[in-house]
Amino acid sequence: MKLSCTKENLYKGLLITGALAGRNVSLPILNNVLLKTTNGGLTISATNLEMGIVTTTRSKVEIAGAITIQGKLFLELVSLLPNERVDLELNNLDLKVNCGGHQSVIHGLAAEDFPVIPEVAVKGSLAVGAADLSEALNQVLFAVNPNESRPEISGVLLTSGGDGKLAVVATDSYRLAEKILTSTKGHLGTGQLIVPQRTVQQLIRVINATEDLAEVEIKMGDNQVLWQVGETKVISRIITAQFPDYQQIIPKKTNTELVIDRAAYLQAVKSASLFSRGGINDVRLAVWAGKKQLQISSANSQVGEDTSAIDCHSVKGGDNEIVFNYRYLLDGLNAIPDKEVLVQIVDNNNPGLMKPVGQNDYQYIIMPIRQ
């Protein structure tokens, strides 16, 4: 193997793949990235066995070849190189790196020992705006159940009916976040796809690290899914369990609906959180329809008590009260970038709802803490 490329391109490729190459003690080759020449240049691959990332870096290849070397080490080294041409040359298992006045030799492991990242037999394919997808995944990811005891909710659900809509949903059974994307092209073969949490984290990272990216293509296989992100492929397993029928928990009616300044609401929930009971994390919302106020309060016999009264921009319906875990409230308020939020309450026996004002593409539902 002998090739040259710019420091900048090599660094970008390693940044995209490098974070997946971790510090695996039981299978050290997973800490490595696979470097392999192809027609287009140099491909860099990393895998944690659950998922793989393969990216292509523009390079001038003189002699074809392949080697695996420590991902973190190579990433750090390349980050320190001057902004010049990098020459890579393989001598048995030693990779020589030359750049400016700098020269390294890195001991590698044979390319044949690197785990094969599976090919995906594509059954259906859907294209979606890259920025839209990244935002949608960020707006629901925090609601995933991180505990794998319930695999069906340990990932993000994507469903598409072929009508251009893509629903992106996550829940941990205490709260649920749903984002609807509209202008997508194509069709997921099965209509439904549950993507593991870690894959979604890596996918968001890869999308954000890729410049000049318009679309992401989602290519469904039987048990695998491939995300084409510019010059990068992210390949991962699919969770095959059945996602719960979440439509039934979305409240169909509302007794009290209010519009409130998001920043003021967020600050009040944060200050109430300082006084809420440990392990319960309860804060109480009380709507005073007559005064058009939302009161947020908490009390803890050890610490003290806290109350904020916020003037609402509008209130429909009557007085109401509901108790939430403040962490779930904060997550939802942080996921809505708008200046105002709309809050809908039935009563303290039914889930409450929060969404941006005047938009129906995002909603966040929280189960109350029953008294």
Added chain:
Amino acid sequence: MKLSCTKENLYKGLLITGALAGRNVSLPILNNVLLKTTNGGLTISATNLEMGIVTTTRSKVEIAGAITIQGKLFLELVSLLPNERVDLELNNLDLKVNCGGHQSVIHGLAAEDFPVIPEVAVKGSLAVGAADLSEALNQVLFAVNPNESRPEISGVLLTSGGDGKLAVVATDSYRLAEKILTSTKGHLGTGQLIVPQRTVQQLIRVINATEDLAEVEIKMGDNQVLWQVGETKVISRIITAQFPDYQQIIPKKTNTELVIDRAAYLQAVKSASLFSRGGINDVRLAVWAGKKQLQISSANSQVGEDTSAIDCHSVKGGDNEIVFNYRYLLDGLNAIPDKEVLVQIVDNNNPGLMKPVGQNDYQYIIMPIRQ
């Protein structure tokens, strides 16, 4: 106790004291700050028994009084309040906090139970520019021996001969950093003062958090020292052990002297560090006087090897070689803000020296790793 102040002033006062009020399990009152009315307004105090911080916040006092409350909780709460007037009112041990539409009640502990922060019987006093002092402490603090098995080098030494000069020195016996400040006023009573590492960290924090600060006054007592930083007093114990006679380890001659670009040197040491031997952390410097080059290299049988050759801006003397722990080199290079550094080497049996070019107020000395 009943008073009012601005949110901004209260927040600044808590920011200065709050970081010292930690999470002490065995003596919970140390997690509290003491609030006490005085003529000037409200004083806020925190202590960890080794040191204390007392600051005064401008306030309108209606009823005098005192209480202690959880420092971190109060700091977080005040940070979330709207930018308005804050009213504080004490009812037995409950502190009522009112601000805008927000109201809290915080359960406190009696002021009498708060540890007394000692008064300092001032024997000598020295005034020094605040920015100079903060920079000097930052430039030596990292070299302190954090292990209290050798108390005499577990703090920063300040010595003053009354000639306007103040030497600020730290060592862990493997390397030593010295900064000389010139235009100080006054005289430390004993001439010598060793300040515990944690006090120095807090002092730097307080100086940086204080606006419109020209000078810091250092007031020496017998076993205590008081730092007057604007409206804030930092009071701490002194280390009474004897600091080693460090002048004798500063090399008196040099065989090779070079001037080099700091950023290029730093990058070369970092890339060599990736290949140095774990636990030894050795990187080799080789000066080629004829080529006017400094070569920085390392090798590790497991990982590989790394060499950078950097063109020096000037070289005096002959070829030379010395081996350093890369961590000590990085610390020194990070402490010198200048574009160029001057490096002096005797041989691999004597300490090496590094300083900014054309300045004699800072020097950093590292013991070599003998081969």
